[in-house]
Amino acid sequence: MSAILTDRIQLDVGAFQLQHITVSIPKGNVTAIVGPNGSGKSTLLKIITRLLEADSGTVKINGKLAHTYKSAEMAQTVAMLTQSKNGLPEMTVKELVAYGRAPYKRLFDRMTDEDHGIVDWAMQTTGTKKHEDRMFHTLSGGEQQKARIAMALAQKTTIILLDEPTTFLDIAHQLDLMEMLQTINRDYGITIVMVLHDLQQAAHYCDYIIAMKNGRIAETGKPTEIISSHFLESIYNVQAKVRFEDDYPVIIPLKTLSNSRRL
Ligand SMILES: Nc1ncnc2c1ncn2[C@@H]1O[C@H](COP(=O)(O)OP(=O)(O)OP(=O)(O)O)[C@@H](O)[C@H]1O
Numbered sequence: 001m002s003a004i005l006t007d008r009i010q011l012d013v014g015a016f017q018l019q020h021i022t023v024s025i026p027k028g029n030v031t032a033i034v035g036p037n038g039s040g041k042s043t044l045l046k047i048i049t050r051l052l053e054a055d056s057g058t059v060k061i062n063g064k065l066a067h068t069y070k071s072a073e074m075a076q077t078v079a080m081l082t083q084s085k086n087g088l089p090e091m092t093v094k095e096l097v098a099y100g101r102a103p104y105k106r107l108f109d110r111m112t113d114e115d116h117g118i119v120d121w122a123m124q125t126t127g128t129k130k131h132e133d134r135m136f137h138t139l140s141g142g143e144q145q146k147a148r149i150a151m152a153l154a155q156k157t158t159i160i161l162l163d164e165p166t167t168f169l170d171i172a173h174q175l176d177l178m179e180m181l182q183t184i185n186r187d188y189g190i191t192i193v194m195v196l197h198d199l200q201q202a203a204h205y206c207d208y209i210i211a212m213k214n215g216r217i218a219e220t221g222k223p224t225e226i227i228s229s230h231f232l233e234s235i236y237n238v239q240a241k242v243r244f245e246d247d248y249p250v251i252i253p254l255k256t257l258s259n260s261r262r263l
Pocket residue numbers: 013014015016035036037038039040041042043044
């Protein structure tokens with residue numbers, strides 16, 4: 001069963017084209033979208049969440065056409081964490097997480113006991129409860145990312161999309177975050193879809209991988225089925241040795257086969 005199903009999505013943005021994107025993102029799994037810089041990963045996420053409108057093609061979320069969702073209904077179904085390079089909100093962690101309840105409220109509605117309970121649960125689940133009264137901008141990058149995930153959790157959606165959630169985090173915080181997302185998926189059945197650049201992490205923590213190249217879907221499958229030296233070469237133009245140790249891929253890059261970036 002698909003959480004997200006796209007059918008022949010097409011979009012021209014400037015000189016870039018997203019072409020024939022037909023892909024099924026499985027329900028209840030952790031899926032990574034990988035691929036070179038500029039291959040269209042963020043653009044695809046934006047189309048799924050209707051931040052961008054495709055020129056043609058359709059998106060179905062939980063079996064229903066995305067364009068037929070009302071805004072609040074969409075926000076109750078899909079939470080999206082964009083890359084965290086934008087301005088930092090001037091509010092406490094608890095206030096930020098409470099924003100996750102907005103799709104369930106009308107203007108001037110007060111937070112109910114249930115809302116407070118959900119906000120608490122989201123902070124407990126992400127380990128951010130201890131920071132609840134801190135201003136968001138005083139948190140470290142790793143703590144901020146967890147607070148943003150808490151906000152997404154408070155939205156109580158069945159799907160969470162994350163665009164490069166581990167960027168700017170050190171290796172320990174990257175693994176901590178990936179383990180947290182995996183636990184959220186396993187414990188609550190929330191479908192997690194994230195754009196990742198680290199193939200080893202993608203293969204280790206994700207059930208399914210979608211690889212994009214030049215605005216197209218290049219490969220899809222389970223990590224052990226698709227991560228290989230051939231994959232590194234065809235998707236990234238990189239010669240590499242790849243082997244799996246206990247289902248964990250060990251990728252040893254040898255050299256790039258493309259010098260186009262230096263021309
Ligand atoms: N508004 C826009 N106008 C013109 N070109 C755009 C616009 N938005 C995106 N693009 C181009 O579309 C291409 C795909 O961008 P996108 O951000 O989807 O790639 P990506 O795979 O997410 O890249 P990265 O891994 O570097 O984040 C890029 O070449 C980008 O410059």
